[in-house]
Amino acid sequence: MNIGKSIGLELGQSTRFAFGEELAALGDVFPTLVVVDGDVGNSTRTEVFGKKYPERFFNAGIAESNMVSMAAGLALSGHISVASSFAAFLTCNAYDQIRMGVGFPHANVKLVGSHCGISIGEDGPSQMGIEDLALMSSIPQMVVLAPCDGVSTRALTRKMLEYVGPVYMRTGRPDVPVIYKDGAAALEIGTANRVREGKDATIIACGLMVAIALEAAAELAKRGVECRVLDMHTVKPIDRAAIVAAARETGAIVTAEEHLLDGGLGSAVARVVTEEAPCKMAFVGVRDTYAESGKPEELLAKYGLTTAEVVAAVERAKR
Amino acid sequence: MIPNSSVPASNPSAVARSIRKSLLRMVHHANASHVGGGLSIADVLAHLYGGVLRVDPSRPNDPERDRLILSKGHTAAALYATLAERGFFPSEWLDHYGEEHSPLTGHTNHLVPGVDASTGALGHGLSLGCGIALAMQRDRRPARAFVVLSDGELDEGSTWEAALFAGHHQLEGLIAIVDYNQIQSFGNVCEILDLEPLADKWRAFRWQVVEIDGHDHDQIAGALARLPAKAGSPTVILARTVKGKGVSFMEGELLWHYRSPDGAQLERALRELDDSP
Numbered sequence A: 001m002n003i004g005k006s007i008g009l010e011l012g013q014s015t016r017f018a019f020g021e022e023l024a025a026l027g028d029v030f031p032t033l034v035v036v037d038g039d040v041g042n043s044t045r046t047e048v049f050g051k052k053y054p055e056r057f058f059n060a061g062i063a064e065s066n067m068v069s070m071a072a073g074l075a076l077s078g079h080i081s082v083a084s085s086f087a088a089f090l091t092c093n094a095y096d097q098i099r100m101g102v103g104f105p106h107a108n109v110k111l112v113g114s115h116c117g118i119s120i121g122e123d124g125p126s127q128m129g130i131e132d133l134a135l136m137s138s139i140p141q142m143v144v145l146a147p148c149d150g151v152s153t154r155a156l157t158r159k160m161l162e163y164v165g166p167v168y169m170r171t172g173r174p175d176v177p178v179i180y181k182d183g184a185a186a187l188e189i190g191t192a193n194r195v196r197e198g199k200d201a202t203i204i205a206c207g208l209m210v211a212i213a214l215e216a217a218a219e220l221a222k223r224g225v226e227c228r229v230l231d232m233h234t235v236k237p238i239d240r241a242a243i244v245a246a247a248r249e250t251g252a253i254v255t256a257e258e259h260l261l262d263g264g265l266g267s268a269v270a271r272v273v274t275e276e277a278p279c280k281m282a283f284v285g286v287r288d289t290y291a292e293s294g295k296p297e298e299l300l301a302k303y304g305l306t307t308a309e310v311v312a313a314v315e316r317a318k319r
Numbered sequence B: 001m002i003p004n005s006s007v008p009a010s011n012p013s014a015v016a017r018s019i020r021k022s023l024l025r026m027v028h029h030a031n032a033s034h035v036g037g038g039l040s041i042a043d044v045l046a047h048l049y050g051g052v053l054r055v056d057p058s059r060p061n062d063p064e065r066d067r068l069i070l071s072k073g074h075t076a077a078a079l080y081a082t083l084a085e086r087g088f089f090p091s092e093w094l095d096h097y098g099e100e101h102s103p104l105t106g107h108t109n110h111l112v113p114g115v116d117a118s119t120g121a122l123g124h125g126l127s128l129g130c131g132i133a134l135a136m137q138r139d140r141r142p143a144r145a146f147v148v149l150s151d152g153e154l155d156e157g158s159t160w161e162a163a164l165f166a167g168h169h170q171l172e173g174l175i176a177i178v179d180y181n182q183i184q185s186f187g188n189v190c191e192i193l194d195l196e197p198l199a200d201k202w203r204a205f206r207w208q209v210v211e212i213d214g215h216d217h218d219q220i221a222g223a224l225a226r227l228p229a230k231a232g233s234p235t236v237i238l239a240r241t242v243k244g245k246g247v248s249f250m251e252g253e254l255l256w257h258y259r260s261p262d263g264a265q266l267e268r269a270l271r272e273l274d275d276s277p
C-alpha cells in the first residue's frame, strides 16, 4: 500500500490484526471476557484469543444470527461478550438479533466486524462492509467505532471492553499507515482527535481515510490552504463540539469515509453542522453503488476514495 | 381493575385458571391480540413458575436463577399474568397492560421484573437460551435456560442454527418447550409449512425429545421433573396444545390469534373458566 508514503507515514499493522492481538493481550485484564466468532477467526483475528483462552472462545459456525443472540445470552449471564465476523455478515445477517438482543436491552456485547470498506480488494462486493456504519448507527445507544490504524485500534479495543454497553467496531483487511506513532492511549470514545492543525477548512475522516486526508492536507498546504484533520474514530456518539468548532473556526468541512455516503460519517457530521453551525460541506465516500473485485488501491481510486478526490472536495467546499 | 388472586401456588390447575382469567381481562382491557396463544401455554407456565424454575421474586436479578425466555413474545400477557401470580410485581400492574408508561408492553419486555429478555421478533429466543446455557456450562453454574417457542417460529432459520449449536455443544442446561398449538398467524401450521415429523427433526439435531399433552397436568409435571431428559443433551418438550384452550368458543380458532374479546365475550369466557373443573 502506497497510501501515506508521500507524507512519510510508515506502513503498520492492519486494524484487524491489531484488534486480534490486543484482545488476546487483554484476556487477563477482563476475566469475564468471552469471544464468539462466526467461523472466520483466522480473518477477524479472534483466533489469537481463542488459542490463548480456548475455554473462553466459541466458534458459532457460519451462523451469525445465532451467534449474536448467543453473545447476548452470554452477556445476560454476566460476561463481557465479543461477537465477531466480517462486517457485512455480522451487521447485515444478524441485524434483527442486534436490534432485539443487543440494542434494546443495552447488552454488554461488543460486535467487531472485519473486512470493512472496499479496500478488502480481490474478494469482491459480497465480502465488503460498506453499510455497517449506517446499520449500527441506527441502533439506539450503540457506540460505533472506526479506528484508523493499528495503534489506535489497540487503544480503542481496551476502551470498548471498559465501556459497559453495546459497541460496534469495524476493522479492515489491509495493512495501513501508522497515524499514532507516538501512541494512542489518550484517545477517548466520543472525542475526535485533531491529527493536523489548520484554519482554512477541516477534513473529518475515519478509518483508512484519515491517512488519505492527511495526504490531501499536505497537498493543499502546498497551494496555501491549511486544513485541520480530525480522526473521528467514534462515529457514534459523534463529537458535536469538535464539529461545531471546526465549522466556526475553519468555515468548511469535508468528510471522508470508506463507506456508503448514506447513513455513515458524512451524514452524522452533516446533521450536527446543519443543526448547530451551518457551513459549506463536501463528502467523500462510496456513492450509491456496490464495488467490484480488484487491487485495494485500484478500487479506492475507481470509487473516488483518493487524495485527489479529498483535495477536490475541499476546494468545492471552499468555493 | 383486575382483582388480586389468592390461589395457592401448589395447585397448578388453579394457577393456570387464574392466569387465563387475568390474561383474558388484560387482552380485553387493552383491546390487544394473541389471546389464543396465551391460553395454550398457560398450563405450562403455571407449572414452570409453580416450583420448577429456581427463581425468587424478591431477587429477580439473582445471577444464579434459572432463566425463562418467552420466545413467542406475542403472548407476553400470559407471562405477565404468571409473574404477577408468582409475586414478581403487584397484580394491579396487569390493569395497565399495553398502556403508555406501563412496563407491560404488548410483547415481552426485559424491563418487567422477572422477565429475562425482550422478545417479539421471532426466532431469537433459542439462541439467547443457548448463550445462557453455554455460559452456565462453561462457568460450571447450575442455572438452566428454559425457552418457550411457538410452533410458528420454528419456521425461522435462526431457531435451527441454535438447535444445531446446542446439540453439538451438549447444552444439557437448555430446555426448549414448543407450544405446539397447530396454528400460526395465517392458518394451520400443517398447511403453511408443515413441521412434521417434528420430533425426528429435533432428534436429528441431537436433542432429547419429550412429547406431552400440554394441558395434562400430570404429563407436564412429569416432563419438567426429569430434566435434562438425558444427560449431555439439550431437551425439547413438544407440548401438544390447543390454541384458545379453556374457552370453548376460542379453542382451535385462528380468529383468536388476533381478536380481542368484547365485554360479553369476556364475561362468558370467565364464567366458563369458573365453571371448569
Ligand SMILES: [Mg+2]
Pocket (backbone or CB within 6 Å): B037, B150, B151, B152, B179, B180, B181, B182, B183, B184
Ligand atoms: Mg402456534
